[in-house]
Amino acid sequence: MTFKRILSLLLIASVTTALCPAMAQQKAANKPLTSLQQDFVDLGLGMFIHYGMPTFMDQDWSDPDAALSLFRSPKLDADQWAKAAKSANMTYGCLTTKHHSGFPIWDTKTTPYNVMNTPLKRDVVKEYTDAFRKNGLKVMLYYSILDTHHGIRPNQITPAHIKMIKDQLTELLTNYGEITALIIDGWDAPWSRISYDDVPFEDLYHLIKTLQPNCLVMDLNAAKYPTEALFYTDIKSYEQGAGQFISKEHNKLPALACLPLQANWFWKTSFPTTPVKNVPELVDKFIIPYNGAYCNFILNVAPNANGLIDDNALEALKEIGKRYQRAANPPKLGTYAAPVISSNIAKHIxxxxxxxxxxxxxxxxxxxxxxxxxxxxxxxxxxxxxxxxxxxxxxxxxxxxxxxxxxxxxxxxxxxxxxxxxxxxxxxxxxxxxxxxxxxxxxxxxxxxxxxxxxxxxxxxxxxxxxxx
Missing domain, CATH: 2.60.120.260 (Galactose-binding domain-like)
Structure with missing residues (x-):
């Protein structure tokens, strides 16, 4: 091989590495599921970030046909979000890439109804993942199966819908580096009524694990299934605002509890002048005791319409950081059964x-x-x-x-x-x-x-x- 040929190959390799950090990150050695679950529990505390079209409508669920012209955040600063998370001694973030009304906030090729066709014209998922990694924080993503804009709703699921879901998940797990966990919502819940057969859970689970074997799959479905086993999720979840509370005395599974710091999940015009939740109660009653029961706590902080976290929320996060420290020796999980992820063929027979x-x-x-x-x-x-x-x-x-x-x-x-x-x-x-x-x-x-x-x-x-x- 000539020197010129060797030099050319080296140049191609260096350019590929520089342009494809996501590819390099996703080639990390595969870890056993139980190790990933323990790693997740050990993270202790993270920031949930509900930001999307509802931010501009004073609603938690936006109009599925809301005008793209509404989406304006002239001061959007994901680095501010990351630094706010660090001030609270959080270890990761999780951003709502697409909520129930079906508006993706990344550069997707699956639909023109997305953030790149708004006045903002910025890939929010990329800015978020870059900012959190730069600040030493792990990255998780939230994704809703329910999608009222594109008709992915009860009794209307088609093969084209399932293809769109798979294509969107492939984009999220291919273009944005290593994703520690994917938190899925709007699936097999009493209010969404999209079953694991309508949109096959096992197919999507294996797709995610094929794209990123170390990515935990978490479905927010704790209300329906018994708390003693992992049904359709790698991590058992508890949405406290919906009345789901973990048993600190009896839980033996890797778990997640979530709650908004402000009054709602998405930002409201009243937030800057409305008190946030009581910090000592949050830390002493929930976060620390839950950490002791194999439960990671994710606290939602909603950026405002300018794309920034309000001052009262920033102050609360700093106060959390003064009061909360992740345990040096978190409790170690015992033995438990692997998740149930397949369709139940015995229903109604x-x-x-x-x-x-x-x-x-x-x-x-x-x-x-x-x-x-x-x-x-x-x-x-x-x-x-x-x-x-x-x-x-x-x-x-x-x-x-x-x-x-x-x-x-x-x-x-x-x-x-x-x-x-x-x-x-x-x-x-x-x-x-x-x-x-x-x-x-x-x-x-x-x-x-x-x-x-x-x-x-x-x-x-x-x-x-x-x-x-």
Whole structure:
């Protein structure tokens, strides 16, 4: 190889490295999920940043067809946000890249309805990621599945919508360097009503992990699912403003709690003259005790219409920094089951059981509602519960969420080719949520036989999954 050829290759390599820092960052060695979860818990405290079209409308949800001309922030300064976060001894930020009304604040190629076609004409996600990294802070992003501008809403999901979601996530996880976590919202919530089947959770989970294996996937769905297992998320979340509070005494999972410092998530014209939350109470009642219960706390601070954080919020953040220090030796997580991320193929299929309680018959245990239960009649000594598929289906995981009774032993079997066979699987869960993983098996029926109970057993949900491996 000639000297000229070698010099040319070296020049190309140096230019590629300079122009593609994101590519270099994303080639970090893959870490086990449990290590990433512990790292997240250890971060202690971060800044949630709700900024977008609602900022200019005095609303938390903006008009999905709001005029692009509204989006003006002449003094936008992401470096101010980052320095404010550091003043509070925060370790990371998380920015709302797209909220429920469907307005992306990055340079997306998926829709003309985005920040680059506003008077601002600046990629806010890039400015945020650059500023937070420059200040030594980790970067997380928020993304809403619900998108009322583009029609991604209940009963209207199309393949084109799913493609748009995948394309937008690909942009966010390709063009902005290493993303520590992606916080997803507007999915499988009572108010959004977009299920994990309408927009397939497992597909998006694997897409994210393919693009950035070390990126945690967090869905803000704690309200629906039991707190004893990770359903459709790498981190259990608690939105305190919606009445979701972690048990400091009993939580054993990596968790996130969130709350706005101001009165609402997005900025309101009243904010500069409205008191923010009480700092001593925030730190002493929530942040420090939650950190001691494997829970990272993310405090929302909403920039104003000029793109700056108001003075009263800046002062509160400085006060937090004087009162809060991340623990030198955060508590170490114990063992817990891997997240459940696949579609539940047992929802609403045919079910049968031994004699049940009159008001709690068999279909309550596979109605996708953890608030209802099948309950055994008190006189039955060997109760059982059974699910029947329309045709033989592959599965490799069963999740049994107990109802009122938690002291019981569950034995699983499956029916195929005219006979019942035992399912050999160790329970990875605990008394409330029992998780059984096993080799892929084709099943016509699944049966649970219950023993060792001291009161009539109940099943809130029996889920069956064909987990991708």
């Amino acid at each position: 045919r079910s049968n059981s031994s004699w049940s309680d009159d008001m709690n018959i068999m279909d309550f245990a596979n109605d996708d509602n953890f608030g209802s239960s099948w309950s055994s009649n008190p006189t039955v000594s060997a109760p059982w519960y059974e699910l029947t598929f329309d045709k033989a289906a592959p599965c490799n995981m069963v999740v049994l969420t107990a109802g009122s009774n938690r002291k019981a032993t569950y034995s699983l079997s499956y029916f195929a080719n005219g006979k019942w066979n035992p399912i050999e699987a160790k329970n990875e869960g605990e008394k409330k949520v029992n998780i059984f993983r096993f080799g892929r098996t084709w099943c016509e029926k699944i049966k649970v036989t219950i023993s060792g109970f001291d009161s009539p057993p109940a099943i809130a949900e029996l889920g069956v999954y064909n987990e991708r491996k």
